[in-house]
Amino acid sequence: MELKKLDYRLTVCKVKDLSDINLNSGFFFIGKTDEELSLVCKTENTPQNTVERDDGWRCFRIQGVLDFSLIGILSKLSGILAEQRIGIFAVSTYNTDYILVKDENYERALSVLSSRGYTVV
Secondary structure (H helix, E strand, O other): OEEEEEEEEEEEEEEOOHHHOOOOOOOEEEEEOOOOEEEEEEHHHOOOOEEEEEEEEEEEEEOOOOOOOOOOHHHHHHHHHHHOOOOOEEEEOOOOEEEEEEHHHHHHHHHHHHHOOOEEO
């Protein structure tokens, strides 16, 4: 399986509403529940009026379109990283999954996954 390194720094934050989010930026995820509105975005695009924020995240993407019938992809990756005491923040889209790790663990995470047979590009 191939993993693609994304070269930007990310921020995970809570926002009050959608009005401060730059919906034209190249990379962001919005999650809304009955309790919160969360945003993952490039750090330089973090809205000024965040409720809470956590900077210092890096990301890699599982390459290709993952069929919904595939089971355990995210579980296997997170398990490998958990064995190394590397925490993750995962985001899934219709096509694939994205795994965020803190900046200080990023290169080690990619190295560990590479040693376990994943191709990192």
